[in-house]
Amino acid sequence: MPVSASRDPLDPAVSVRDRRPRRERSAAAAGPGVDVGLPRWLWLPAALGGVFVLLPLVAMVVRIHWADFPALITSHESVEALTLSLKTAVAAVVICLVLGIPMAVVLARTDFRGQSLLRSLVLLPLVLPPVVSGMALLYTFGRRGLLGHTLDVLGLSLSFTTAAVVMAQSFVALPFLVISLEGALRSAGRRYDVVAATLGARPTTVFWRVTIPLVLPGLLSGAVLAFARCLGEFGATITFAGSLEGTTRTMPIQIYLYNAGSDPDSAVALSIVLVVVAVLVIGVARVGRSAL
Template identity: 60%
Template structure:
C-alpha cells in the first residue's frame, strides 16, 4: 500500500483507520438490511413513487446542469481576470453550504414571499413546494460539480488544436463542437455523472424548498428520512439502494486506467 520511497511505513496505520472510518458504516448498512424482504421494501407504493420522482427530477436537473454549466465552465476556463475569481467563488459556495441553507436561500428567492417569487406569483407562476422546486434545488447543489470538473478539463486540454482549427477558418461554434468538447469528453462525462448522482441524493435543500408531498415533491432521500421513524427496515433498504447507485456512479467515473479529472 505504501511502496513508494517517499511514503513512510507509518503512514499505513492512519490510512487504514481513515479507510475503516469510511468503509465500516457502509458495511454496517449492508448488515442492517433485511435481505429477505428487500424487494418488498423497495417496491412499496411510496418507495416506487419516491424513486421515480428522484430519477425524473435528477435527469431534468442534469440536463439543466449541462445547458448552464458548459457555458459557465467555458467562460471560467478562458478567463483569468478578477471577475472570474468572483464568479468561481459563487459557483463553489453551494459545495460548502449546508444544503438546508441552500433551501432557505431558494425559498427566500422563489418562495411566495421571496423577492422574485412574489412577482412570479402575480403571473400565476408558483415554484416553491412543487416538482419544479425539486429540480431547482437539485440543480443548485449539483451544478458546481459539473462546472469545476469541466473547467479543470478545459484548462488541462491543449489549446493548440482549437487554434489550428480556427486558423483553418472554422467558426467558433464549429471549433467548440468538433474540437474543444471532444477533447474534454472524459471530464464532461465525469461532471455529468457526478451531477446526476448529487441530484439523486439531495435532501436538505429539497425538503426545505419543496416540502414532502408524495408523488409531487417527496424524493427518495426524503422518503428514507420519513421511513426512518415508521419503518427502519424500509429506510435501510432504500438507503442501500442509494449507496448502490453511488457505487455504480463511481465505477463509471473512475474507471481503472484513467482519471476523469
C-alpha cells in the same frame, strides 16, 4: 589528458535533474518501469480511511433483514420516491449541462476583472449548508420571494412542486460540474483550439468539434458527480419543495421519514438501494471514461 573541472552544484548551468539525489537520478534513468515505492507509514492511515468509509456501509448491510428486503423496497412509497428521484436528477443534470458548460468555459478561457470573485460565488453552494441553499431558493422563487411574487402573478408557482425539486438539485449540483469541467479545460490548454482557428474554423465550430471532444472525460466526470449529488440531495429540497408524496418526496426524504417514524427497516433498505444506485452510476461512468 585534459582534466575535467568539477561542476559546482550551485551553478545555475547545472540542471535540476543533476541536483537530485543519486538514487532519484538512477531511478529516472532506468525508465518508467522502476517502482519508486511508497513510505510504509502511509498504509496505516490509508487503511483506517478505508475502514472509516466502508464500515458504516457494512453496518447497514448487517442490520437489514434480507428476507423482508424485497417487500420493503417494492412498497408503493419506496418505488414512487425512487422514480421521482431518478427523474428529477436526470432533469437537473440536463440543466447543469446547459448552464454549467458555458460557465466553465468562460471561467477557464477568459480573463477579466472580478473573475476570482465570480468563481467563488459559483462554487458557493459547495460549502453552503443545504438548508441555507433551500432558504435562498425559497426567498427568491417562493410566492413571497424576490421573483416569486412576479411569477405567481403570471400563474407560475414553483415552490412545493416537482419543478422546485429540480431547481434545488440543480442549485447544489451545478458547482460539481463547473469545477470538474474547468479543471479539464485548463489541463487541455488552447493549442488545438488555436490550430483549428488558424485553419479557418469559426469559434462555434472550434467549441463543438475541438474543445468539447478534448474535455469529454472531464465533462462526463462532472456530470456523474452532479447526478450523484442530485440523488443524495435532502436539505435544500425539503426546505424549498417540501415533502409531498408523489410530487416532491424524493428518496432521501422518504428515508428520513421512515427513520424518524416507526419503520427503520424500510429506511435501511432504501438506503442500501440508494448506495447500489450510486455505485452503479459511478461504475458506468468509469467504464465510459475508459472507453473515451
